[in-house]
Amino acid sequence: MPSASPPDRRAAPAGEGGGGAGTGPALALLAGCQLVLVVDASIVNIALPSVQRGLGFTDAGLSWVVNAYTLAFGGLLLLGGRAGDLLGHRRxxxxxxxxxxxxxxxxxxxxxxxxxxxxxxxxxxxxxxAGPGSLALIATTFPDGPRRSRALVVFSVAGNAGMVAGLVLGGLLTAWASWRAVLFVNVPVGVAIVALAPRVLRESPGREGRFDIAGALACTLGSTLLVYGFIRAAERGWHESRTVGAFCGAAALLALFPAVESRARQPIMPLRLFGDRDRVGAFLMRLLLTSAMSGMLFFLTLYVQVVLGYGPLATGFGFLPTTLALITASRAVPRLLRRYGPQPVMAAGAALCVVGMAWLTRVSPDSSYLAMILGPVLLFGAGTGLVAVAATFVAMASVPPGESGAASALLQSMQQIGASLGVAVLVTVDHAAARGAAHGASRVEGMRGAFTAGLAFTVAMLAMALVAFRRRAAGEESTGSHL
Incomplete structure (x- = not known):
């Protein structure tokens, strides 16, 4: 592949200098794009019955309306991030x-x-x-300090709130229009973003070089097979031949990946990104958090509709408290990081998630929304706000500008892989618990088993927060102070 072309310098003055008065539109555009991308992973869930009736999908084929998006998104993230590092993130x-x-x-x-x-x-x-570039452009548009802290909070809230917002918006559009509206709604937003990007975003410096073809193939195929393995496990079980084959292929390729990268002149994933203990901890926290949250939302959606009898629109609005708690907690993260450092913030957020998930393990056929759902979703929303925003801060701290796309892609890959992992594990436990339950109680017993598996993810997240991060010595500058 020919060398990357020189970066495009035709940026609007708003972005020049990274952080002038015009950075508000840039932040709105980048956060809005991230919100749309994450929303699209879940917005079609509530519309699936309408999609099936409209196009004649089989039950097996219907799941791929969600999985096709997840598979392509998760499998190509690392390649997309590195492409931005070499060619310019705005482009x-x-x-x-x-x-x-x-x-x-x-x-x-x-x-x-x-x-x-x-x-x-x-x-x-x-x-x-688009995803890795949006976070990388935060780093190049906003200088270190309060401006970048605020931008990272807004960006993280947009991404995490999108998982819940998709359920609300999907319910609204499906109830008031049709399933096609959940796709058409992206069109005017996307057109506006493409039109405004050259005006409000400053192009990041490109890098002369060539793509690491061997590394790109290993990471893309390995990530794709890993995500596919989790999707297949949720549908057909962990011992099914294609599931096992996908995991074996993913393991072989991802085990080969570090060796390929260590020999590459310009690796697609610079291995020095893993040299910082706190950054690795942040990546793993993101993986565990999304595993727990995706599984929780999947089964809570079923519980609220199947057991409590809510319609799609009421179900979507039932998750609004999660978003409100997430936003409230997120706004406190920069101040907490400056004062205490990442470990206490991560641990506090993980502890809230543990309590919320433990509460959900007590669901029964007679539970009500106010008694059994509202409290857990508030706790989980607040915990997610603390952990997700702090993990984003730590993962992107002190990353060289030429590697911000790779770091951003890896962080978002943890989110996509975690989402697939969480649903696969909780679905497996749900089926096993339902089979062992008495007739008539199997549906709720299966869900209780799934929430217990989700509790294990949150406990692992709390343990990770306590052991993976360096304790801040007296007088040491915290992560939050230089973001």
Whole structure:
């Protein structure tokens, strides 16, 4: 592949200097894009019955309306992040949003199941190009200090709130319009982002060099097989031949990846990013948090609709307290990091998640929303706000500008892999618990088993917070002070 072209310097004055008065529009654009990308991973969930009726999907094929997006997004993130490092993050970001927007339009017009699945996969590919660039552009647009801290909080809130916002928006659009609206809604937003990007975003410096082809193949195929393995495990079980084959292939490729990268002149994933103990801890915290949260939302959605009898719209609004608690807790993170450092903040957030998930293990057929759902979702929302924002701060701290795309892609890969892992594990436990329950109680018993598995993820997250991060010595500058 030819050398990367020189970076495009035709940026609007708003972005020049990184952090002038014009950075507000840049932040709104980047956070808005991240919100849309994450929302699209969940917005179709509530619309799936309507999709099945409209296009004639089989039960097995219907799950791939969600999985096609997840697989492409998770598998291509590392490649998308490194492409931005070499070619310029604004250029790759805008190209990714353009692909995502065109695929959304195509999906909304779909007349056959195959057409819709292809469009969803293309959406995921576009998201994998745009996602890492949006976080990397935060680092290049906003200077160290309070401006960047505020930008990272807004960006993290947008990403994490998107998991819940997708359920609310999906319920609204499906109830008031049709399932096609959950795809068409992306089109005007995407067109606006592509049009505004050259005006409000400053291009990041490109780097002369070539793509690490061997590393790109190993990480892309390995990540794709890993995500596919978790998806397959949730559908067919952990011992099914394709599940085992996917995991074996992923293990082989990802084990080969460090050796390939250590020999590459310009690796797609610089191994020195793993040399910081706190950064590695942040990546793992993100993985465990998303595993617990995705599984919790999956089974709570079922519980509220199947057991409590809520409709799609009421179900979506039932998760709004999660978003409110998440936003409230997130706003406190920069101040808490400056005062206490990352370990206490991570531990406090993980502890809130543990209590919320432990509460959910007590659900019964007679539970009510106020007694059994509201408290846990508030606790989990607050815990997620603390952990997710702190993990983003730590993961991106002191990353060289030329490697911000790789670090951003790795952080977001942990989110995508964690989402697939969490659903796969909790679905497996749900099935096992339901089979062992008395007739008539199997549905709720299965869910209680799933929430118990989710509790294990949150306990692991708390243990990780206590052991993985360096304790701040007296007088030592905390992570939050230089972000």
């Amino acid at each position: 790759v970001f805008a190209a990714g949003v353009a692909v995502f927007t065109a695929a959304s339009l195509a999906g909304g017009l779909a007349a056959t199941p195959g057409w819709l699945l292809a469009a969803r996969a293309a959406q995921g590919a576009g998201a994998a190009l």
